[in-house]
Amino acid sequence: MTTAMLRNTCLLAVLLLLASLPVGADIIDGVKFAVVDENRVSTPVIPSGKLAEAPLPSTIEISVDRDKFVSEVNRYLKLVSADNPLETRIEKVQAGVGFLIRLDAAFAAAKSAYISWQVAEQAVSASRNAAERKTRTENAEVLKQKLSEASCAVSEFAKDLRAIPNLQEDPAIGQALIDAATLALDSSVAARRVTPADAATVREQIDEGKPLDALTLLSALSGDYRALIDGLGQALLAVQQDLAKEIVRRANAGKCQVTMVAVLTGENGGSTYLPLPNYYNVDFGTPAPIPRFATALDARSLRELELSRKGADSVSTFLGSSPDGKPSPIDQIVKSYQDIAQNLTAVGNAFSAVSASKGFALLTASLESQHPQAGDPAGQLRSQLRDIRRIIDSSPRLTDPSASESDIRKLAFMANALMSAAANLREFTAIDLSPARLNAFATTDAYRADPGTKALVDATRDLLTSLSRAQKTATSVQAAMRDLGEGLGLVDRINTSMQDEAKSLPDPKYLQTHAMDELPDTTLRVCNYSNPRVELHPGDQIAVEVTVSRDTSGDGKASARAHGYQTFRLERYGLYSETRGGVLFVNPRSHIERDISYQPVPAVAYTFRYGIPNRPNWNHSLAPGIGFTLAMLDFTDDSDLELGLAANLSLLRDIFWVGYGRDLQAKANYAYLGLNIGALGGITR
Amino acid sequence: MYRNTLVLPEGDPQWSADSLRAAIENLTVILMLVFGVDTRAQQAIRWADMLAERGRLPNGQNMRHVVWVRNPGEKLLQPILTPILSNQSDVSVVVLNFHDQPRAYIKVSDPLTPIALEAAFLDGQKP
Numbered sequence: 001m002t003t004a005m006l007r008n009t010c011l012l013a014v015l016l017l018l019a020s021l022p023v024g025a026d027i028i029d030g031v032k033f034a035v036v037d038e039n040r041v042s043t044p045v046i047p048s049g050k051l052a053e054a055p056l057p058s059t060i061e062i063s064v065d066r067d068k069f070v071s072e073v074n075r076y077l078k079l080v081s082a083d084n085p086l087e088t089r090i091e092k093v094q095a096g097v098g099f100l101i102r103l104d105a106a107f108a109a110a111k112s113a114y115i116s117w118q119v120a121e122q123a124v125s126a127s128r129n130a131a132e133r134k135t136r137t138e139n140a141e142v143l144k145q146k147l148s149e150a151s152c153a154v155s156e157f158a159k160d161l162r163a164i165p166n167l168q169e170d171p172a173i174g175q176a177l178i179d180a181a182t183l184a185l186d187s188s189v190a191a192r193r194v195t196p197a198d199a200a201t202v203r204e205q206i207d208e209g210k211p212l213d214a215l216t217l218l219s220a221l222s223g224d225y226r227a228l229i230d231g232l233g234q235a236l237l238a239v240q241q242d243l244a245k246e247i248v249r250r251a252n253a254g255k256c257q258v259t260m261v262a263v264l265t266g267e268n269g270g271s272t273y274l275p276l277p278n279y280y281n282v283d284f285g286t287p288a289p290i291p292r293f294a295t296a297l298d299a300r301s302l303r304e305l306e307l308s309r310k311g312a313d314s315v316s317t318f319l320g321s322s323p324d325g326k327p328s329p330i331d332q333i334v335k336s337y338q339d340i341a342q343n344l345t346a347v348g349n350a351f352s353a354v355s356a357s358k359g360f361a362l363l364t365a366s367l368e369s370q371h372p373q374a375g376d377p378a379g380q381l382r383s384q385l386r387d388i389r390r391i392i393d394s395s396p397r398l399t400d401p402s403a404s405e406s407d408i409r410k411l412a413f414m415a416n417a418l419m420s421a422a423a424n425l426r427e428f429t430a431i432d433l434s435p436a437r438l439n440a441f442a443t444t445d446a447y448r449a450d451p452g453t454k455a456l457v458d459a460t461r462d463l464l465t466s467l468s469r470a471q472k473t474a475t476s477v478q479a480a481m482r483d484l485g486e487g488l489g490l491v492d493r494i495n496t497s498m499q500d501e502a503k504s505l506p507d508p509k510y511l512q513t514h515a516m517d518e519l520p521d522t523t524l525r526v527c528n529y530s531n532p533r534v535e536l537h538p539g540d541q542i543a544v545e546v547t548v549s550r551d552t553s554g555d556g557k558a559s560a561r562a563h564g565y566q567t568f569r570l571e572r573y574g575l576y577s578e579t580r581g582g583v584l585f586v587n588p589r590s591h592i593e594r595d596i597s598y599q600p601v602p603a604v605a606y607t608f609r610y611g612i613p614n615r616p617n618w619n620h621s622l623a624p625g626i627g628f629t630l631a632m633l634d635f636t637d638d639s640d641l642e643l644g645l646a647a648n649l650s651l652l653r654d655i656f657w658v659g660y661g662r663d664l665q666a667k668a669n670y671a672y673l674g675l676n677i678g679a680l681g682g683i684t685r
Numbered sequence: 686m687y688r689n690t691l692v693l694p695e696g697d698p699q700w701s702a703d704s705l706r707a708a709i710e711n712l713t714v715i716l717m718l719v720f721g722v723d724t725r726a727q728q729a730i731r732w733a734d735m736l737a738e739r740g741r742l743p744n745g746q747n748m749r750h751v752v753w754v755r756n757p758g759e760k761l762l763q764p765i766l767t768p769i770l771s772n773q774s775d776v777s778v779v780v781l782n783f784h785d786q787p788r789a790y791i792k793v794s795d796p797l798t799p800i801a802l803e804a805a806f807l808d809g810q811k812p
Contacts (some may be wrong), residue, residue, distance in 0.1 A: 110810060111740075114748050118713065149812035151783075157808035158789075162800060194686060198731070 027238060027546055030069025034061045047566045054568040057290050057527045062544065064519040067244040069227045073548050073562055074247045086243040093236045097229060103157040104225040110154045113147040135661050143529030180231025210652065248517045256550045257513040261506050262524050263543045273536055278520040282510040286532030293577045298535050304581030304678035308602035311583045311677050538572040538611060539620055539653060571619055573611040580605045582652050582676035584631050590668035592635045603631035605657065625650040629659055635666040642666055655679045690730060690751040702761040705752060706718040709785055714750040715783040715809035725797055729778055732799040734808055749806055768797035781810035
């Protein structure tokens with residue numbers, strides 16, 4: 001095995017190990033979710049950090065399990081320290097309850113094994129002949145061995161059982177156990193396990209206020225360990241409630257605030273904060289029904305269609321030059337880039353020349369030899385020169401993209417190089433090179449005292465002139481770069497990403513905050529909305545996010561936060577249809593006049609699917625669909641309108657299409673491969 | 686009234702010895718022997734009899750059984766008790782497993798609680 005293979009194997013093993021680690025609990029564990037479908041069937045969802053499925057349409061009922069929620073919040077915000085007596089009590093009682101439950105199960109198993117063995121022994125006695133006796137004896141031996149193993153497991157608990165009375169040191173636990181003992185006593189008398197006289201004796205002991213006796217008597221009285229477990233369970237509940245109260249008290253003192261939002265993320269990206277009564281009170285107008293069978297193009301398919309139209313145009317452009325002999329757009333962009341690179345090289349050369357000039361060296365040496373003083377013009381000039389030196393040292397130059405690269409790679413290369421060079425140029429052009437500073441410097445006593453003053457001032461003026469000239473060139477190059485950047489769509493990309501960033505935050509004016517001890521229930525309606533137009537589709541995800549923030553600094557700004565979220569993936573069950581947009585690469589299968597091979601055209605697909613509950617791979621990964629596509633083709637010059645109609649099969653969440661159809665006007669068949677650019681972009685987000 | 690306890694009479698040593706031997710030879714029970722007649726022994730018997738009820742099976746049988754040896758110094762009982770109490774002194778309670786092997790001892794100096802008795806019964810499950 002090579003070193004690389006070994007390294008990869010180790011890496012894979014580590015990744016698998018990390019993936020297998022349990023996901024830690026968080027505050028979302030304190031929130032209860034129930035998905036109610038259109039038939040009013042309610043399905044509880046246990047928050048687990050995994051995707052839960054929500055059918056379309058449905059409602060998600062959200063309530064808060066207060067004690068659990070505050071307990072989880074405490075874990076994250078550490079409102080109550082780990083050495084709090086309440087925490088210690090909970091740990092002790094939890095350990096006790098867990099131990100007793102395990103003991104109870106082991107004892108029941110041992111009893112069961114005992115019965116099996118007894119029955120087997122009786123069967124041996126009742127054997128009618130030697131052969132039967134031999135077989136039954138062997139069977140009894142096996143069961144005896146099993147009893148021995150079960151008994152061995154039970155005996156392991158003997159030592160820990162002796163530690164149970166220590167729990168009674170806590171008065172609250174003691175009282176809970178006494179209460180449980182009294183109840184167990186009544187049931188024991190009723191079941192005639194204990195005589196009334198014995199019960200009277202036990203009650204007398206309980207009345208004497210001997211908690212230890214009460215605990216031990218409880219274990220003695222009950223037919224199994226359940227009464228003791230119940231008693232400890234009640235004690236646990238009481239202590240947890242005490243702890244919850246304590247956490248809430250400290251949370252309110254620390255101004256803890258809880259917010260909850262539901263974010264819809266579409267398959268093609270983009271996020272929308274949905275109305276969540278009592279938590280996010282935005283008005284989205286009347287809920288709109290979600291049609292099972294699409295009758296018109298929805299907003300998503302229109303977006304995809306527009307994207308496909310642009311994609312098809314771009315592909316057409318890159319595939320060949322324009323027919324009138326002009327260079328293609330990509331060639332024009334490369335030419336502009338080369339011009340800029342040439343000018344930038346000139347700027348770099350000017351920098352180098354200045355850097356090598358005698359004046360620059362003189363001025364720098366003179367300024368560096370002086371001691372800096374506050375407000376000293378020489379100090380400012382010195383700082384300015386250092387900036388210039390730094391810029392010169394990293395003078396921006398552009399290298400040409402490799403000619404062998406594809407056009408798309410060339411564009412990416414040039415975009416990155418321009419962005420990097422622009423940052424340097426921006427710094428350089430921002431430097432103030434006006435002679436005012438030099439003049440201010442020249443009037444200082446320190447400067448006058450220098451014997452070579454005149455020569456130095458002249459050299460410096462020359463330097464500034466050269467630098468200003470270089471700066472002007474740089475400014476013009478910068479403008480050209482900006483134009484080219486816009487041509488490459490950089491500005492749009494930046495603006496779009498900034499808008500997306502702004503959209504990804506909830507609007508504070510709709511956000512309603514709550515104190516920890518008054519968290520109302522809420523309901524999320526999983527449906528379309530009319531105003532603004534919000535559409536939900538199978539595959540979209542809704543994340544319900546709960547945030548607890550606390551002001552620890554006292555300045556009113558939250559500085560400690562705990563987050564938790566549960567994500568629901570929307571599904572549609574049964575037969576339904578969707579409309580989508582994509583680019584088809586159409587290849588004629590009949591004889592036509594034009595030479596066409598895989599012509600890119602935008603198309604609309606009308607797709608039928610069948611959703612099955614609890615089949616996420618079928619519904620979301622493979623996600624097959626069949627239907628038909630409509631495309632505007634261009635097979636012949638004789639007809640202005642050419643409509644292509646084809647049977648379509650789509651796979652992988654509608655990303656890939658394949659189909660066969662006919663150009664109705666050109667009367668030619670065609671096959672195609674299709675791509676949904678929007679859906680493809682969605683999975684890369 | 687004890688439901689799961691055999692009380693050996695002090696006035697009939699022979700019957701006591703026979704009954705004790707029979708109880709020990711029964712290999713289908715976990716047996717707890719309680720020694721003495723003092724208050725501690727009486728309390729132990731009361732609790733042990735209740736705890737033995739926990740071994741009751743649905744068919745009415747009980748996998749736990751208690752024997753109250755009121756006079757452990759009786760000469761006729763010595764041949765039976767000596768192997769059980771070998772190397773042990775001041776024992777007030779002993780538990781034998783299904784195979785008649787001692788698995789738990791509670792001495793006179795040990796605190797006597799139902800929890801301690803229950804733990805001794807659990808130790809009696811050891812093979």
